[in-house]
Amino acid sequence: MANRTFFGGIHPPEGKDLTKDKPIKTILPGSELVYPVSQHIGAPAKPVVQPGDRVLVGTKIAEAGGFVSAPVYATVSGTVKAIEKRRVVTGAMVDSVIVENDGQYEEIEWPVMKPVEEMTTQEKIDLIREAGVVGMGGAGFPTAVKLSPKEPDKIDYVIANCSECEPYLTSDYRRMLEEPELLIDGLRIAVSLFPNARGILAVEDNKHDAAVLLREKLGNDPAISVMEVQTKYPEGAERMLIYACTGRKINSSMLPADAGCVVDNVDTLCAVARAVREGRPLMERIVTITGDAITDPRNYKVRIGMNYRDLIEDAGGFVTEPAKIISGGPMMGFAIFDLNVPTTKTASAITCLTKDEVARLEPSACINCGRCVEACPELLIPRNLADAVEHGQEERFLAEYGMECCECGCCSYICPARRQLTQLIKGMRRIQLAKRRK
């Protein structure tokens, strides 16, 4: 049963007006492209090229390092300059293949594809795996793994996550308006992998025009429907979206497949369509360049590997020196040290803010107001969890379901005492996850 919404949540200022009415601009990268081998969850990819090798658009430069992994492809033609550690958005140094762009954009010879209708399920999944498609909403989980659950006949819904609840981001919205057919095609292909599945395009109701357009393009398709879900952050969090669309609940130790669902984001489904229909690997994505510090904020179609600085430059540079630069949106994005980082498969936006509201905030005493409890979509008591972390009470943290936190940031956003609730909880979750891996 669809609820169209979930428990808790918040309504942060949307900030989407900066970019939502501007068409996507295609941009060509600069002279150097950087391809980190870890742009996904799972084993890092293994480079298969050597410095000095010539690559073309579509040349595989790193192969999957395991079952849960994804290959990486060159998005320009040119020469491999080096394989070395480079900084990525999270601040970490990651092994990367560096390619010198020759500006020719010479492509490999694309394979001749047979019609999708004649392909077997396995053939389609193999194409998606080979294309290096991963969840492009931010998590980066390899899509082929997600699309091949143990019991495919138990999948009832393939949900296209078109909610885009993160403030400032409009890349999915623009994609829905400009390439609705591609998105629908991707969803149809994903649905076709499961014998009993229906497709749902879950759009937040602040993007009603996109929902109308998608409905129009769908025509009379009984297998796929558009569902307008309530505009509320974090509507697009996987567990929240599944609940909003189907009324089914999963916890952190379950997979969407346990609730008969598969959830994929807009860009991911577009990449699925191109992988299966054209045999083209994942080489580009839509990135929102936004924030009040940007002269001409807008969405770009960007080749993976392109430097962030070149993107900012094309957007007219900074109006004033930004106080904070975020990869992603303000709720879940990473603040970045340095703009000299590459666009990866999971980079959805660069948000540049003139005001850093947060870094210098002094947390004060908790007044027990309960706003964090009301806002938590996972029904946790963030105050207790943060207390447990501050006092080093790991057992209490686990007993009060600390691991269920989805790190959406609602509690910190809403806290009148400005406590760093999300940060504390996130830190302890990292510690616990690291212990589990041991």
Add this chain to the structure above:
Amino acid sequence: MSDTNTGLRRVSSNPHVRSGVTTSNIMFWVAVSLLPAAGYGIYRFGVGALIVLALSVLSTVLSELIYEKAMKKPVTVGDLSAVVTGLLLGMNLPSTAPWYVPVLGGIFAIVVVKMLFGGLGQNFMNPALAGRCFLLISFPAAMTRFPLDAVSTATPLAMIKNGESVNVLNMVTGNIPGTIGETSMIAIVIGACILILLGIIDLRIPGTYIVSFAVFVVIVRLLRGEGFDPSYLSAQLAGGGLMLGAFFMATDYVTSPITDKGKYIYGLFLGLMTGIFRMFGTPAEGVSYAILLGNLLVPLIEKCTLPRAFGIPKPVKVKKTGKEADEA
């Protein structure tokens, strides 16, 4: 802004935006919403009421400031919580209280009940109420003299306790003897509406409190064979500190449960305790003690009402069949 030493930008953990609500603006609005009732008290009881309120607020704010200065702790009077405590304490005193009553009450509320336990957020009792009870025990005569228009009379609650009839309409508007801020039900409810509309409080605690109290009173009256008397019930609801207590003191964030179920249990407990104190106790009033007792139970209530996280299935009680029991 980049750090000049490293050339790297400043970072921090997500989220990078915050809502506009802060502790001090919550406290500001609580203070504002107390003004209708306080204002009515000054209008009805005269300049004496104003002096008591002013002394009480000064006492709480200065106590906090001096304590923090003396202990070399960061000064937190800017969060306005001491102003709210002072205002509430003053509203719980008679307008005729001598100057040392609000002053000592304020010092006790802030220093003993709040600061010694760690300051804002750490006190386990409502400071204003604890201050009031301290004063009730220490200065019983000064604390229970309620003149109205220069004539000392019994409060309506004391009158109905003795079986006398009272004018309920006067109780609703506030034209009765009592403490400065508790007499006018209308003024209190106006203030409560401000807080509800601003989303600072909700009806879970006060609603459960008032309803369970009313139900308890009706049941006790019926069991005693006194029948259902709407005017008696109205007098019980409008009289004494029930409205002020339910909307402004039972809802005190620090000393009420944070969990959803806990709020209902807490409200229910307050309703029952107030009912017991008022129906069976010697004094006519029972709200203050009911809330203070409730405050003590908050940690326990929170512990027992921890919610299951989203998607965590209910623990299934497995009935052992004969065979499994044997194997076990």
